[in-house]
Amino acid sequence: MGERSDFRRELGQQLRVDSVRASAAAGSGHPTSSMSAADLIAVLIDGHLREDDHLIFSKGHASPLYYAMLKATGRIDDTELLTFRRLGSRLEGHPTPRIPPTDVATGSLGQGLPIGAGVALAGARLDRLPFRVWCLCGDSEMAEGSMWESIQHAGWEGLDNLVAIIDVNRLGQTRETMLGWDLDGYVRRLTAFGWHAIAIDGHDVDEIDAAYAEAESIKTRPTAIVARTLKGRGVKAVEDQPGRHGKPLDDVDDAIAELGGERDLSVELAEPAGGTRHAFETAPADIPTWELGEEVATRKAYGEALTALGSRRGDVVALDGEVSNSTHSEDFRAAHEDRYFEMFIAEQQLVAAAVGFQVRGWVPYASTFAAFFTRAYDFVRMAAISRADIRLAGSHAGVSIGEDGPSQMALEDLAAFRAIHGSTVLHPSDANQTAKLVEAMADQPGISFLRTLRGKTPVRTPADEPVVIGGSRIAHDGDDVAIIACGITVDEAVRAAESLADEGVRARVLDCYSIKPIDAEAVQAAARECGTVITVEDHWSEGGLGDAVLEALAAAEDRPPVTKLAVRDMPVSGTPEELLREAGIDAEAIAAAARAVSPIRR
Amino acid sequence: MGERSDFRRELGQQLRVDSVRASAAAGSGHPTSSMSAADLIAVLIDGHLREDDHLIFSKGHASPLYYAMLKATGRIDDTELLTFRRLGSRLEGHPTPRIPPTDVATGSLGQGLPIGAGVALAGARLDRLPFRVWCLCGDSEMAEGSMWESIQHAGWEGLDNLVAIIDVNRLGQTRETMLGWDLDGYVRRLTAFGWHAIAIDGHDVDEIDAAYAEAESIKTRPTAIVARTLKGRGVKAVEDQPGRHGKPLDDVDDAIAELGGERDLSVELAEPAGGTRHAFETAPADIPTWELGEEVATRKAYGEALTALGSRRGDVVALDGEVSNSTHSEDFRAAHEDRYFEMFIAEQQLVAAAVGFQVRGWVPYASTFAAFFTRAYDFVRMAAISRADIRLAGSHAGVSIGEDGPSQMALEDLAAFRAIHGSTVLHPSDANQTAKLVEAMADQPGISFLRTLRGKTPVRTPADEPVVIGGSRIAHDGDDVAIIACGITVDEAVRAAESLADEGVRARVLDCYSIKPIDAEAVQAAARECGTVITVEDHWSEGGLGDAVLEALAAAEDRPPVTKLAVRDMPVSGTPEELLREAGIDAEAIAAAARAVSPIRR
Numbered sequence A, B: 001m002g003e004r005s006d007f008r009r010e011l012g013q014q015l016r017v018d019s020v021r022a023s024a025a026a027g028s029g030h031p032t033s034s035m036s037a038a039d040l041i042a043v044l045i046d047g048h049l050r051e052d053d054h055l056i057f058s059k060g061h062a063s064p065l066y067y068a069m070l071k072a073t074g075r076i077d078d079t080e081l082l083t084f085r086r087l088g089s090r091l092e093g094h095p096t097p098r099i100p101p102t103d104v105a106t107g108s109l110g111q112g113l114p115i116g117a118g119v120a121l122a123g124a125r126l127d128r129l130p131f132r133v134w135c136l137c138g139d140s141e142m143a144e145g146s147m148w149e150s151i152q153h154a155g156w157e158g159l160d161n162l163v164a165i166i167d168v169n170r171l172g173q174t175r176e177t178m179l180g181w182d183l184d185g186y187v188r189r190l191t192a193f194g195w196h197a198i199a200i201d202g203h204d205v206d207e208i209d210a211a212y213a214e215a216e217s218i219k220t221r222p223t224a225i226v227a228r229t230l231k232g233r234g235v236k237a238v239e240d241q242p243g244r245h246g247k248p249l250d251d252v253d254d255a256i257a258e259l260g261g262e263r264d265l266s267v268e269l270a271e272p273a274g275g276t277r278h279a280f281e282t283a284p285a286d287i288p289t290w291e292l293g294e295e296v297a298t299r300k301a302y303g304e305a306l307t308a309l310g311s312r313r314g315d316v317v318a319l320d321g322e323v324s325n326s327t328h329s330e331d332f333r334a335a336h337e338d339r340y341f342e343m344f345i346a347e348q349q350l351v352a353a354a355v356g357f358q359v360r361g362w363v364p365y366a367s368t369f370a371a372f373f374t375r376a377y378d379f380v381r382m383a384a385i386s387r388a389d390i391r392l393a394g395s396h397a398g399v400s401i402g403e404d405g406p407s408q409m410a411l412e413d414l415a416a417f418r419a420i421h422g423s424t425v426l427h428p429s430d431a432n433q434t435a436k437l438v439e440a441m442a443d444q445p446g447i448s449f450l451r452t453l454r455g456k457t458p459v460r461t462p463a464d465e466p467v468v469i470g471g472s473r474i475a476h477d478g479d480d481v482a483i484i485a486c487g488i489t490v491d492e493a494v495r496a497a498e499s500l501a502d503e504g505v506r507a508r509v510l511d512c513y514s515i516k517p518i519d520a521e522a523v524q525a526a527a528r529e530c531g532t533v534i535t536v537e538d539h540w541s542e543g544g545l546g547d548a549v550l551e552a553l554a555a556a557e558d559r560p561p562v563t564k565l566a567v568r569d570m571p572v573s574g575t576p577e578e579l580l581r582e583a584g585i586d587a588e589a590i591a592a593a594a595r596a597v598s599p600i601r602r
Helices: A002-027 A032-033 A038-045 A062-073 A112-127 A145-157 A181-194 A204-216 A250-256 A296-312 A330-335 A349-358 A370-385 A413-418 A429-440 A489-503 A520-532 A543-553 A577-585 A587-597 B002-026 B030-035 B039-044 B060-072 B112-127 B145-157 B183-192 B205-217 B252-260 B298-310 B330-334 B347-359 B370-385 B413-418 B431-441 B488-502 B519-530 B545-553 B576-582 B586-597
Strands: A053-055 A131-140 A164-168 A194-203 A221-227 A295-296 A316-320 A341-343 A364-369 A391-397 A424-426 A448-450 A456-458 A472-477 A479-483 A507-511 A514-516 A535-542 A563-567 B054-057 B134-138 B162-168 B196-201 B225-230 B295-297 B316-320 B340-342 B363-369 B390-395 B424-426 B447-451 B456-458 B471-477 B481-485 B508-512 B514-515 B535-538 B563-566
Touching: A002 A032, A002 A038, A002 A062, A032 A062, A032 B390, A038 A062, A038 A164, A038 A204, A053 A062, A053 A112, A053 B295, A062 A131, A112 A131, A112 A145, A112 A164, A112 A349, A131 B225, A145 A349, A145 B145, A164 A181, A164 B112, A181 A194, A181 B183, A194 A204, A194 B060, A204 B471, A221 A349, A221 B316, A295 A296, A296 A316, A296 A330, A296 A341, A296 A429, A296 B134, A296 B196, A316 A330, A316 A349, A316 B002, A316 B330, A316 B456, A330 B456, A341 A535, A341 B340, A349 A370, A364 A370, A370 A391, A370 A448, A413 A424, A413 A535, A413 B413, A413 B519, A424 A429, A429 A448, A456 A489, A456 B145, A472 A514, A479 A489, A479 A520, A479 A543, A479 A587, A479 B030, A489 A507, A489 A535, A489 A587, A507 A520, A520 A535, A520 A543, A520 B330, A535 A543, A543 A563, A543 B545, A563 A587, A563 B519, A577 B519, B002 B039, B002 B060, B030 B060, B039 B060, B039 B162, B054 B060, B054 B112, B112 B134, B112 B145, B112 B347, B145 B347, B162 B183, B183 B196, B196 B205, B225 B340, B295 B298, B298 B316, B298 B390, B298 B431, B298 B535, B316 B330, B316 B347, B330 B488, B330 B514, B347 B363, B347 B370, B347 B390, B363 B370, B370 B390, B370 B413, B370 B447, B413 B424, B413 B447, B413 B514, B413 B535, B413 B545, B424 B431, B431 B447, B447 B586, B456 B488, B481 B488, B481 B519, B481 B545, B481 B586, B488 B535, B488 B586, B508 B519, B519 B535, B519 B545, B535 B545, B535 B586, B545 B563, B563 B586
Parallel strands: A053 A131, A131 A164, A164 A221, A194 A221, A316 A341, A316 A364, A364 A391, A391 A448, A424 A448, A479 A507, A479 A535, A535 A563, B054 B134, B134 B162, B162 B225, B196 B225, B316 B340, B316 B363, B363 B390, B390 B447, B424 B447, B481 B508, B481 B535, B535 B563
Antiparallel strands: A295 A456, A424 A514, A472 A507, B295 B456, B424 B514, B471 B508
């Protein structure tokens, strides 16, 4: 043990030295936050972390340590280590999947553990494999509510394949954390949430080793290792000093000398835990279709289509934020109980679990009210940086939900999701569109968002008509005025077009069920052929369909005037019909707008 | 006590009956979630809640109970009670400030307690008044991480003026909660976070009374009352039954009879706690100005301007998410320590506390990295429904932050904040603009967002030039091509214009420091006079400056082609200059775009 312990201490020093060197080469970075956790990582990689385990640096700013570890385990060489933070380097300021085997991007605190809980949940219930998930967490990020969502959830699920290593270095960016070095405070909290918690000296390699061994032996509960550490450990000038966060060291050569100089130790990870990944049974199933004119809520079509898709594809899984009878993911649960995950009212954990599932190759569909995905917006933003492929289905779009009032109405979701890198934003107007888009989302890379309606809409899309991401359809033909709509407003627009037809105005209604990418060709054709455009959406006037249409026309040859109909005043409670009318996005308002701009009527 | 207890039991039944009646009249709503908490509210209003206490229904869906309570305390009459959820009624599906004395809108779970913690913090540290804050919480919402942010923070602050009443009715929308009726589980968790916690039978009016009295006597800690209740209590058909969430009762008359029929009890709240609101001392102070050409980071100007404003105005307070040395709110802390609040790395609580502070009439400025406000997007959304006046300052905008990489770069913030109802979105390009906008935000209603830069920019705006919300300035004059920019890209655009001038192309650079409202007149004039428009922003191409410009031109008489320069590929680490170049938003890219569209060059 003595020799092994000595090696680990030396390895810890190497990780510190390399953290200092990488940050010095970059001229920025977080060496002191790396130095506190160096012994924890040294012992982890020398004897505990297995080749098929997952390791997530929830404290992503300890990237120098992460890259130093990649060097020690032979993933990168010293030359690459020193490219840290340079343009073109795979070693970004905070880890991203650009450098394997990084699963996800971190750097927004409080996300690594929730995602790790998702990976662990996949391991236990989907893959059914013995790999373990280790998360290195900072003590500052324990203030994030998302950490407690995952602690709560992992405790409830009894995820004994999840280990949180909490680096309690006491010092945040500007001051001491709320708990400082009160290890018992952390232990009490974690224990109260059903975790096994072990307080240790995070610089004693033998204590660390024993704690990891204990974690590996614990059944039915996740384990947290609460490690007392010193920020900047090993270099007196910065050790446990305030004001040293996020800065390279001043005297790098002295610091390296104080740490015992450069070393070139290398480590082999432990043998993989192995096992065979579970595969769920599949069965032929048709994606459902509906007859023209049937009245069906698109949220209901979502549930039915996802259920059929889940029969066909064993990799499809569903998650919900305890509103499955509203989103209709309950249909999937009934048919595929083993692949349904109840995330309760914890939207950050909902999205994080989806990200964790796709790390393991599953195809997650997460659903809640579209308004409540705003709760997880930072997780969606980071999921894009993680290059994650996830599918989010948000129900109860806009004022058309009616009586529940504005807290339940998604009115900013299109804007928020359009502004996610590489995202796909879909808002079908009927059941047939919905089912086809649910199917298409399964193979769509990046973040896909499907917005569904609470109320029923008539099926207008023939069952055999193609519906594709980036597509659109003409719901009513004409060339006097173009009315571009999506979701509930398609129905209103068609009714407006019908009443305009009686007056001799031929309105074209373009159903842009794909808002990003938008069918720019169809939008431009409508603009060109109709000469005037009205957009209408059950969403705030900023960032949604109207803006997508304006973008499609921004540099087009024909740029007719565009009138944007959208929700502009804070809605209240009322019936769907009343609220569509009050917002000025119902058939009557659309017809009035068309009359105002139509050349025939002028 | 016997008579008082009888009265309270009767009052509880009245609240149930009125909850059932209101929901029946509406044809929707959450009577069963109201019935579980009726006794808790009956005892609260009869003897404990004082006229100047605050009561927040964190479980906003118990609105029938809330309105029944308003009737029992004489705030509304029975006729108004039965307008629940109808168009025009003040009694919306979930409470909003449209019905006094409601402080804030609830209905997105997990927000009432964090806001309540903010109100309590204001009471203890700003107002310095003895009023108490009571929050009725659901057990389902205990899964939200935001609840634990506030539990953590209130425990750390020792807010003995805060009482959480947790209605443990066991049943969520679709199933049992994670903890069910494990009251000890809640007590252990709350106690571990430094709260005093009392488990009671939530239908025993004497136990409830004793618990409230105990809460009132506890010092230095917040109290949680963990009350075991039955959902739908009092009506056998729905009592403790699954599948009864969010629905009116089937047999209303029978239910009312079972509850003992209608009653007309009324209650007077207890005498106000009284006291005199604390006022902070003020002193004359000039909002700082800088010389033309000085290089100053706008985040630094934010800190200095806010500090001066804080000297002048005793109602201005600052909060930060533990990055005050990055956002420069540390300047305010140094000068006005009593009015600075460290919210640690808990952005939901950060925004919630700001909302709570403005409930008490304070003028909060909350700061963190702009990217991390995405963590609190649902809180910002709800703050708009609360008609809250809050000011948010987000630093570290866009790729121009450089080496830290995409996790720290705000690239969707303009889109997200533009899509908040009634919001103001500002992105100054220099220090003088920043200071004037910080001052203007103090009196701006609604949600104001100021986006600041990490790096220094040269002061281009003369100190005596007016800078107003809704304004813009011409940073370089010309009429061959309009370049519309904001923040860091103004500097790039001016340099592009200077190089274009050498080639004989006169570019107008319009600095749209106010993105919402945008200076539509100046944008339209630029379009009209220049004939072609380029927008350039350090933000994704969706929802930001470019879309705001397109909207301003959508129905204008002159609608020249608009070329949008924005960030389109996922950024990596690099120097600010490299990343601006890579994103195609630097001076060279702007000049190239101008050459491509400029009529002179064609």
